[in-house]
């Protein structure tokens with residue numbers, strides 16, 4: 231029985247899992263090519279950086295104009 235190693239004594243204890251967190255911002259990705267990089271044009275429209283698809287659910291507004 232000398233060759234028996236108890237793994238509980240041998241390994242260091244595992245760290246507890248971190249608390250689940252809600253993502254701090256909405257995450258967008260292109261449904262066509264799965265990238266998460268986009269190009270914003272001066273007119274305010276957003277296109278996918280990889281395939282050029284129009285991204286309709288991302289809206290860019292000018293907050294300073296809206297406050298007036």
Ligand SMILES: [Zn+2]
Nearest residue numbers: 260263278281
């Ligand atoms: Zn794309």
